[in-house]
Amino acid sequence: EPEVTQTPSHQVTQMGQEVILRCVPISNHLYFYWYRQILGQKVEFLVSFYNNEISEKSEIFDDQFSVERPDGSNFTLKIRSTKLEDSAMYFCASKGAYNSPLHFGNGTRLTVT
Amino acid sequence: AQKITQTQPGMFVQEKEAVTLDCTYDTSDQSYGLFWYKQPSSGEMIFLIYQGSYDEQNATEGRYSLNFQKARKSANLVISASQLGDSAMYFCAMREAAAAGNKLTFGGGTRVLVKP
Numbered sequence: 001e002p003e004v005t006q007t008p009s010h011q012v013t014q015m016g017q018e019v020i021l022r023c024v025p026i027s028n029h030l031y032f033y034w035y036r037q038i039l040g041q042k043v044e045f046l047v048s049f050y051n052n053e054i055s056e057k058s059e060i061f062d063d064q065f066s067v068e069r070p071d072g073s074n075f076t077l078k079i080r081s082t083k084l085e086d087s088a089m090y091f092c093a094s095k096g097a098y099n100s101p102l103h104f105g106n107g108t109r110l111t112v113t
Numbered sequence: 114a115q116k117i118t119q120t121q122p123g124m125f126v127q128e129k130e131a132v133t134l135d136c137t138y139d140t141s142d143q144s145y146g147l148f149w150y151k152q153p154s155s156g157e158m159i160f161l162i163y164q165g166s167y168d169e170q171n172a173t174e175g176r177y178s179l180n181f182q183k184a185r186k187s188a189n190l191v192i193s194a195s196q197l198g199d200s201a202m203y204f205c206a207m208r209e210a211a212a213a214g215n216k217l218t219f220g221g222g223t224r225v226l227v228k229p
Contacts, residue, residue: 031215042221043158043204048214056214089156099165101148102217104158 002026006092006105013082014113021077021108023092032075033093033102034067036060043091049075082112116140117207117220125226126195133180134190134223136205142166144210147188148217149179152202161203164188192225200227 005024013019025032034046047057047067054067064080075094079086089109093102118137126132138147149161164172164179172179180189192199202224206217 033214033216043206043219045216045218048216050214054214056212056216091158093158098215099146101160101163103160104150106155106157109156 004092004094004103004105006090006108008108009106010109010111012111012113015084016081019079019082019110021079021090021092021110023075023077023105024073025075025092025094026096026103027073029094029096029103031095032067032069034077035091035093035104036088037091037107038088046077046090079110082110084112086110087112115220116218117205119205119220119223121223122221123224123226125228126192126199128197128227128229129194131191131193132195132199132225134192134203134205134225136188136190136220138186138188138205138207140186140207140209142209142211146208147179147181148206148208149177149188149190150204150206150219151199152204152222154201158204162190195225195227197227197229200225 007022032049035043037043045058047061048055066078068076089107091107092105095102145166147164151159162172162174162177164181171181176193178191202222204222205220
């Protein structure tokens with residue numbers, strides 16, 4: 001069964017550094033998302049992407065964050081200058097149609113020291 | 114106001130028994146969808162079941178069923194014949210038709226521990 005893949009599974013970075021989290025959504029999917037989950041807390045929406053542009057972003061998704069779909073298969077989340085509070089599990093998700101459920105990747109655990 | 118409320122932070126259930134996880138939602142949309150996801154300790158998010166607001170019958174998927182009470186705005190998940198592998202965090206989520214980006218909004222989750 002096709003799946004969403006995320007790399008790396010765990011990333012450790014120093015405060016102030018840039019990180020890029022990578023995702024390969026399911027190939028025929030059209031809607032792409034990033035969510036994050038701070039340890040033990042709820043899953044929070046960051047951004048949605050459709051038709052090569054951001055369709056919505058949350059208040060968490062400030063100027064330090066950006067997304068790209070550079071080549072038609074990858075979908076990346078960049079954090080320009082990481083802060084301690086960016087430490088969380090970041091999930092990429094995709095879906096093929098409006099009413100379809102989201103298919104999540106296994107997540108990237110980001111630790112900012 | 115919270116859009117999705119899961120009032121049970123954690124619960125124990127005996128193996129082979131059924132368990133009901135509560136979920137209430139708040140929306141003014143007529144068209145919306147309700148989802149349940151399972152998150153085992155390994156961290157991945159696994160889709161379990163979906164209920165559309167216009168679906169007249171409660172959704173079922175194997176041992177999972179959704180007790181959808183539209184007037185009460187509740188969408189409780191029932192897991193029948195619990196197994197040890199059901200121990201996990203369970204999240205209720207909603208997609209509103211009017212929500213830009215077609216995003217899901219998640220509740221705070223319920224941690225289930227199945228006892229042998």
